[in-house]
Amino acid sequence: MTIIAPSILAADFSKLGQEIADIEKAGADWIHVDVMDGHFVPNLSFGPAVISSVRNATALAFDVHLMISQPERYIADYAAAGADRITVHLEACTHLHRTLHQIKDLGLPAGVAINPATPISLLEPVLEDVDLVLIMTVNPGFGGQSFIPYSLEKLRELRQRLTARGLSGVHVQVDGGINASTASLVRQAGANVLVAGSYVFGNESPSAAISSLR
Numbered sequence: 001m002t003i004i005a006p007s008i009l010a011a012d013f014s015k016l017g018q019e020i021a022d023i024e025k026a027g028a029d030w031i032h033v034d035v036m037d038g039h040f041v042p043n044l045s046f047g048p049a050v051i052s053s054v055r056n057a058t059a060l061a062f063d064v065h066l067m068i069s070q071p072e073r074y075i076a077d078y079a080a081a082g083a084d085r086i087t088v089h090l091e092a093c094t095h096l097h098r099t100l101h102q103i104k105d106l107g108l109p110a111g112v113a114i115n116p117a118t119p120i121s122l123l124e125p126v127l128e129d130v131d132l133v134l135i136m137t138v139n140p141g142f143g144g145q146s147f148i149p150y151s152l153e154k155l156r157e158l159r160q161r162l163t164a165r166g167l168s169g170v171h172v173q174v175d176g177g178i179n180a181s182t183a184s185l186v187r188q189a190g191a192n193v194l195v196a197g198s199y200v201f202g203n204e205s206p207s208a209a210i211s212s213l214r
């Protein structure tokens, strides 16, 4: 079954709690929460105070995507703010294995994300340690960008490697430029968790958008 995780980066921040409640009613499975630090990525979003302020707007899981340098400094803060799962970037971690276990030691599922130009082979040493792999299908930092087609080859390679290692339970997430047409491509290539920001929040009917992704 495909999991749909609308990204609140595309929501109206002036009524963020309401936007989250509405997207739950529209059929979302997880709430994707993009944290940007203006250093790892060239944009700033929000931090733990904003996340905890909207935590009670929904019962859905908060899927926190940390686009921040040295995320190990803040993982406990995001867990305390209400993250239900945390994903860190391979490129942002000096000690990736340690950071993934820091997340797991807090009782949360740990995810690892890679940028479009990072090869799948670099994930091999940590595949046993993660609950989710996020293949970025755009360069992280902004919503509303176009899907990078080479991502499909990466997805196929990741699925092969997971299957070969008996790890088919690991979630394969995609993020960036996902709409009805790219959704069908990434699903065929092995993705089972689809993040979508502008396609869902920018649609006249977010529930129709979510159904079309499914």
Ligand SMILES: O=C(CO)[C@@H](O)[C@H](O)COP(=O)(O)O
Binding pocket: 007, 009, 010, 032, 034, 065, 067, 138, 139, 140, 141, 142, 143, 144, 145, 175, 176, 177, 178, 195, 196, 197, 198, 199
């Ligand atoms: O992590 C990111 C961007 O860095 C994403 O989660 C975006 O928020 C997705 O936006 P769309 O491409 O779906 O508009």
Ligand SMILES: [Fe+2]
Binding pocket: 007, 032, 033, 034, 065, 175, 195
């Ligand atoms: Fe994201």
